[in-house]
Amino acid sequence: MNTTVPAARGSPDGRGPVRNPRPNRYAGPSLTRVTAASPSPSVKRPARPALVLATVCAALGIISIDVTVLHVAAPSIQRALDPTPGELLWIIDVFPFVVAPLLLSAGVLGDRFGRRLFLVVGLAVFGLASGWAAFAGDPTTLILARAVSAVGGSMAMPSTMSMIRVAYPDRATRVRAVAIWSMTSAGAAAAGPVIGGFLVEHFWWGSVFLVNVPVCAVVIVAALAWTRESRSDRPARFDLVSQLLAVGAVLAACLAANELADHAVLVSAVSAVVSAGLVVAFLRRQRAAMAAGVQPTLDLGLFADRSFSAALVAIFLAMFAIVGLDLQFAQHLQLSRGLAAFTAALMLLPLALATMAGGFCSPWLLRRLGHRRTISGGLVVAGLALVPVVALGGAESFVVFGICTGVVGFSVEVVAVAANDLIISSAGEHEVGGAAALEEIAYDLGGGFGVAVLGAVAATAVVAGGDDGFVRAVGGSVVVLVAVGLVMAGLLRRADVQTRA
Known part of the structure; x- marks a missing residue:
């Protein structure tokens, strides 16, 4: 979990570039x-x-x-x-x-x-x-x-x-x-x-x-x-109502996902509706603040840039996959394969080490491939790397499992770094702070929903169908990563041109 600033996770030159400055719309x-x-x-x-x-x-x-x-x-x-x-x-x-x-x-x-x-x-x-x-x-x-x-x-x-x-x-x-x-x-x-x-x-x-x-x-x-x-x-204005709406919306969404694991469909549905309602109320409050010329808690104007929004989605899904799958892998190794806790942790080392390696190599890859190919290609590669795990029904071969999870960790981190740079590059000089805050929230929420949704899928699959919930959760991740990677190839078609401008 990272608290992000422009140079923290990402620009290829280490300086967190801001190439498209836009005037600040708010006082203060x-x-x-x-x-x-x-x-x-x-x-x-x-x-x-x-x-x-x-x-x-x-x-x-x-x-x-x-x-x-x-x-x-x-x-x-x-x-x-x-x-x-x-x-x-x-x-x-x-x-x-x-x-x-x-x-x-x-x-x-x-x-x-x-x-x-x-x-x-x-x-x-x-x-x-x-x-x-x-x-x-x-x-x-x-x-x-x-x-x-x-x-x-x-x-x-x-x-x-x-x-x-x-x-x-x-x-x-x-x-x-x-x-x-x-x-x-x-x-x-x-x-x-x-x-x-x-x-x-x-x-x-x-x-x-x-x-x-x-x-x-x-x-x-x-x-x-x-x-x-x-x-x-010059401390900024604190909006307690917006903060409460944001917390309520996130926790209600979490309740909706987690209750599916206990098969409380009604509770899950009601929680989802409550979360949606709180999100609408939050957005309306931000628009009202913007219309009044007051700095909102969340600057919705940032989302007008398609590349910015797409990069946030890429980060959310990258963390959704890496954090949610990390939990599924750990439970599978212990509960299905019978490994001790520390042995299972060592089996996850390729994933962890490859993630760190991806962070080191990502600036080099980004300079050569650009944002579009790095983000879309990284998501597709991460999804395809999970196919052998699904085909083998889990960690039947520890060597294959280690290689596959290593490729996933490397690819997802490369996507995260490229998306980080695109987010910061798309923001104007006075909007970098808001962009960085949104990126950090995407990291945290992506990981949290990865744990909740994939955990619910695994638990529901075992009870409903009697089959391996781990395989179904990983298989769902394959579909999501590949599909979103292909969509990103279209959404980010002009991303590299804009960030060079």
């Missing part, structure tokens, strides 16, 4: 995290920016690990707490579903009340909630604890980038700092299943949460000792 600063991160002129540069970078990377790392650490630990939690399939999905994906909508406003509040304050308080909430989760005695308690920890994570995440912006006012050095920050996020998320597998196998399922407590305590001490407080001299 943006209500998003990147532009809100601009330091006040009165803030002095910390004496040791490297220590600031180490502190914020440690904070980001522990939060990123928490997004994926449960993928291997899920079967142990299932045996210990006996949750329903829907409850298990809530335990896993309530974290990204709470974090994503709160990111709309967390950076704004941090700018107003203090970035270091929000980092420290966010880590404290995250750590305490993790300790609560470690000793949860039932699924409901664990879900609530995970939701509270997500609130803490959403408070801390925007501050990590804001504090880098303050500590590194020079752009050349800041690019290197942001690269380290981004690699920390990707590496931590990739390491999550391995760490979770090791802890579950040597201790108990609660240890995957309990380990967060001392780490958060150390990072809080480091933040108080090595960083300085900073605030924006």
Whole structure:
């Protein structure tokens, strides 16, 4: 899970290009995290920016690990707490579903009340909630604890980038700092299943949460000792009603997906309708703010660019596939193949390592292939790489499984980096903050819905038809990835021409 800025995940030249500037339509600063991160002129540069970078990377790392650490630990939690399939999905994906909508406003509040304050308080909430989760005695308690920890994570995440912006006012050095920050996020998320597998196998399922407590305590001490407080001299407006509508819409959509796993069709249908209604209300409020000349929580004008919208969809589906399939793979290896938790985690290493390799190679590929071929081709290749897994019924051949999942991880990360660059390149100078915030939300929601939807498909298939739900979930991913990849080839026909303009 990554908090994105222009140079974080992606431009081929490392500078986060903005090639199509458009005038700002609103008075005042943006209500998003990147532009809100601009330091006040009165803030002095910390004496040791490297220590600031180490502190914020440690904070980001522990939060990123928490997004994926449960993928291997899920079967142990299932045996210990006996949750329903829907409850298990809530335990896993309530974290990204709470974090994503709160990111709309967390950076704004941090700018107003203090970035270091929000980092420290966010880590404290995250750590305490993790300790609560470690000793949860039932699924409901664990879900609530995970939701509270997500609130803490959403408070801390925007501050990590804001504090880098303050500590590194020079752009050349800041690019290197942001690269380290981004690699920390990707590496931590990739390491999550391995760490979770090791802890579950040597201790108990609660240890995957309990380990967060001392780490958060150390990072809080480091933040108080090595960083300085900073605030924006022009904090943006906070819209509580829009924030509540966004949170409600996302959680209702999550309920609709997760309840399918428990075959509560009526509850799922009602939740979907409620989510749609809240989305409509949210959009109307943003349009009303734009018509009144007030900066909205979400600038809908960004979606007028077809390449921008297509790139957001590509990121959403890329994360849908990689995060949702990661959970399906972990459960299949343990429940169907009988592997121990840590052994199953090691089987997922090709996926994790290939994802990191894709991040390194993507600038080179993007320069040679362009956005259209990189995004559409990457999605198609990722989908086709899953065909042998479906044909073999799972991990019948561990060698084939490792190669296929490695290709998927590499391709999906290349797509994500290319889409990131297209998003930032399509935004005007005053819209980069909003574009980056939307990209991060697409990452979180894509992963959350991947867990929810593919988990529901797998659970429903097993009960309804008695066949292998894992194969049906992976097969559905093949269809979605290939189909969307082909659609992207048409939607992004002019993308490379526009970004060179």
